[in-house]
Amino acid sequence: MKYIKSNNSRLEIGSIEESSFNEVLITKYKSVKKVIIVDDNTHVNCLEYLLTTFELLKESEIVVLPHGELNKELVIVNNVWEALTEYGITRHDLIINLGGGMITDIGGFIASCYKRGVDYINIPTSLLGMVDASIGGKTGINLGEFKNQIGVFSHPEVVYIDIAFLSTLPSIELLSGYAEMLKHALISDEKLFDTLVAQLKGKEEFTEEILLTCIGVKNDIVLEDPMEKGLRKILNLGHTIGHVIEGHFMNGKKMTHGHCVAIGIVMESYVSMKMGLLDQKSYEKIQESILSFYEMPSYSNDEINEMVIMLSNDKKNRQGKILCALLTSIGACKYDQQVSEDMFVEVFLHFKNLQVNLN
Ligand SMILES: NC(=O)c1ccc[n+]([C@@H]2O[C@H](COP(=O)([O-])OP(=O)(O)OC[C@H]3O[C@@H](n4cnc5c(N)ncnc54)[C@H](O)[C@@H]3O)[C@@H](O)[C@H]2O)c1
Known part of the structure; x- marks a missing residue:
């Protein structure tokens, strides 16, 4: 496992099973509600592994977004905020973004604005997400054809980078x-x-x-x-x-x-x-x-x-x-x-x- 200190968060690179993820869930988020945001592809290819490996995620609410850049937009954000409200998510709960850069960008934005900020963890599943989008604290969405026009700087608690997820990436x-x-x-x-x-x-x-x-x-x-x-x-x-x-x-x-x-x-x-x-x-x-x-x-x-x-x-x-x-x-x-x-x-x-x- 490799550890890198980033701005206000930590990057861990290596098998997520050997990472601090389980420990972090137990020590910081044991009794809070957890929401996992995926897109329809990472829902099929990546979620099950996470749910079966980490006992504490079993009861998580799962939010599935349609994949693709066109969906990195305000209507989707609004729908997710409404869903979070329905699930009774408070600012003490945890959001986990499991996906490529589209999911870590939009999920980070959703988490950082909801109730003025909920903790979130990024688990990038695409190469682009691992090497770029999930790190550095830029979150956001597109405004029509203008890329990333709306967004905030905000940092995930931890980013777990496990190249095993790349096995299903086209x-x-x-x-x-x-x-x-x-x-x-x-x-x-x-x-x-x-x-x-x-x-x-x-x-x-x-x-x-x-x-x-x-x-x-x-x-x-x-x-x-x-x-x-x-x-x-x-x-x-x-x-x-x-x-x-x-x-x-x-x-x-x-x-x-x-x-x-x-x-x-x-x-x-x-x-x-x-x-x-x-x-x-x-x-x-x-x-x-x-x-x-x-x-x-x-x-x-x-x-x-x-x-x-x-x-x-x-x-x-x-x-x-x-x-x-x-x-x-x-x-x-x-x-x-x-x-x-x-x-x-x-x-x-x-x-x-x-x-x-x-x-
Ligand atoms: N915040 C930043 O600093 C930053 C930096 C670079 C790019 N970005 C943003 O990142 C986005 C691009 O990221 P991306 O290329 O990861 O796009 P993406 O999230 O749309 O993923 C690309 C495709 O791969 C699929 N996918 C992801 N992981 C998979 C897996 N393990 N198995 C099977 N399918 C998988 C997704 O469902 C999607 O269809 C853009 O929105 C871009 O603006 C942000």
């Missing part, structure tokens, strides 16, 4: 998680990036150690800047464009969060090169590595206009300026880099044409 979701790991590598360490690419190519095996390294990258940054006043913004690499792509395609093409982030990383690396921050060789390495695993979506000129309008609503913008985290090399990143709308139009057009040439 491969497309595994690839989605790799995108955030690639991001962690690109902002910190070129060797880590090379290792991850080798894993994606099947030349090296996925290991708990690599997961731990990637979690460490995020955790160290969050410890230094928990409220995203400065340094933490580098974790948004690929997310300015990634979120717009995800929001834009939310109702149509099914693209995972990680897929959108991967495309965002390539496009924003192109911006870095165009702005003279990143050398061409590094850019080409990033593009070649990432686009061999993540397909570039196709879009029309009208869609480019729509996406550029969406960019002007990004949470990171200040005084009408679009601000991005941009790479200066593979392994180093600068935040608060101002990028013009014209540059984004140029980038979208470049990749639209590249897509046409590739086909």
